[in-house]
Amino acid sequence: MTAPVIVGVDGGESGADALVLARWTAQTLDAPLVVAVVHPAPSALGSGRVDAEWIADRHRAAEAVLDGARTVLAGATGEVTYRVVASTSAAHGLHDLAEELKAEVIVVGSGRAGPRHRLFAGSTAERLLAGSVCPVAVAPAAMETPPGAVGRIGVAYVDTPDGRAALDMAARLAARTGSPLRLYTVVAEADATLPFLVGQDAEHAFLETARETYELSLSRAAASVDVEADWEVRAGDVLESLADLDEVDVLFCGSRGYGPARRVLLGGVSARLVRRARRPVVVVPRSG
Numbered sequence: 001m002t003a004p005v006i007v008g009v010d011g012g013e014s015g016a017d018a019l020v021l022a023r024w025t026a027q028t029l030d031a032p033l034v035v036a037v038v039h040p041a042p043s044a045l046g047s048g049r050v051d052a053e054w055i056a057d058r059h060r061a062a063e064a065v066l067d068g069a070r071t072v073l074a075g076a077t078g079e080v081t082y083r084v085v086a087s088t089s090a091a092h093g094l095h096d097l098a099e100e101l102k103a104e105v106i107v108v109g110s111g112r113a114g115p116r117h118r119l120f121a122g123s124t125a126e127r128l129l130a131g132s133v134c135p136v137a138v139a140p141a142a143m144e145t146p147p148g149a150v151g152r153i154g155v156a157y158v159d160t161p162d163g164r165a166a167l168d169m170a171a172r173l174a175a176r177t178g179s180p181l182r183l184y185t186v187v188a189e190a191d192a193t194l195p196f197l198v199g200q201d202a203e204h205a206f207l208e209t210a211r212e213t214y215e216l217s218l219s220r221a222a223a224s225v226d227v228e229a230d231w232e233v234r235a236g237d238v239l240e241s242l243a244d245l246d247e248v249d250v251l252f253c254g255s256r257g258y259g260p261a262r263r264v265l266l267g268g269v270s271a272r273l274v275r276r277a278r279r280p281v282v283v284v285p286r287s288g
Contacts, residue, residue: 003104003134004032008094008124011037011065014109017139019072021250021280022107024147025137028176031104032079035069037062038093041086059084091127098134105135105282116142119281121274129274129283135169137250137282138274147249147280148177154248154279156269157183157231159217162254162286169284170252171225181229182248183222185214186238238269243276250280 007022009015019035026033039058066082073080087093098106106128114120119140121129128136153174157163167183174181187210211233218231234241245251253270270283 002029002031003102004034005029005105005107006034006036006094006098006101006103007107008090009035009037009065009069010090011061011068012109012112014112014122014139014141015065015069016072016109017141017143018107018109019069020143021137021139021147023073023076025105025107025173027076027078028148028173029104030078030176032081033073033076034081034083034097034101034103035066035073036083036085036094036097037065037069038085038087038090041088055086089127090124094124094128095132098132103134105137106132107137107139109139110141114141114275117144117278119274119277125274129271132285135282135284137280139280140278143280145246145279150247150249151177151179152248153177153179153181154245154251155181155183156242156251156253156273157185157218157221158254159221160254162284164221164254165286166252166254166282166284167221167225169282171227171229173250173252174225174227174229177249179249181222181225181227183218183229183231184234184242184245185218185231186234186236186241187211187214189235239272239276242269242273244278246278248279250282251277252282252284254284255286 005022005026007018009018022033039062040055062084085093085097094106108125110120111122117140119138121138125138153170155167155170157167171181188207214233222229222231253273274281
């Protein structure tokens with residue numbers, strides 16, 4: 001049986017964005033969709049009566065959030081279940097649920113402080129992205145183009161274990177959608193500076209060698225997957241180039257190249273990407 005897609009909701013606009021992305025992901029992967037809302041667990045040190053009343057109130061609020069999710073998902077095909085999870089935090093609750101269900105991916109929305117049409121990982125996403133056992137997808141606020149409308153799956157690719165893990169999952173999704181895959185790598189501009197006295201000729205030679213190395217890596221990676229795939233080397237700032245991509249339904253990137261295997265642990269580029277990107281980003285745990 002296919003592992004489920006879990007989506008965390010809180011009744012806000014970002015939760016609706018997450019539901020749109022999660023619904024598309026689950027339908028594409030033919031996976032069950034689990035809609036989860038986390039409410040506070042009873043405190044071991046709390047006053048019994050007050051704590052019980054407060055918990056009961058939060059539980060009713062959680063059920064109301066799920067009712068809103070049912071409205072958003074009205075007409076959705078496939079298996080959809082709704083869960084209320086008691087935990088000390090939203091991130092902790094979603095993480096435990098993902099472990100329990102061996103989830104395919106956790107989907108969350110952007111933080112409320114983020115700009116429209118951009119990602120801005122909030123506190124829940126940040127905590128999930130610091131150790132999740134499965135990929136974490138973040139939806140931009142008020143997505144201008146719904147997932148699936150563009151018809152291309154993107155991968156921010158580097159030839160490392162985490163880059164290859166991201167490529168594998170992106171290729172799987174591309175195979176299900178029938179969409180072509182595009183791999184992206186970004187190199188510095190030709191006028192990028194090198195250490196003092198290195199010289200312009202040496203600088204250009206270095207950049208040209210780097211470009212050739214990346215092109216070879218990308219061509220081999222594109223040829224290694226069983227779906228239609230091409231690649232593109234962009235020049236400029238890595239973050240700006242990837243964050244401004246609007247030609248993909250979703251952009252996959254790897255977790256950092258060191259740290260625990262099979263865990264999401266953000267590196268420098270991915271950490272900034274989940275605060276700037278225009279399209280949904282999926283951060284994939286490093287393979288073990």
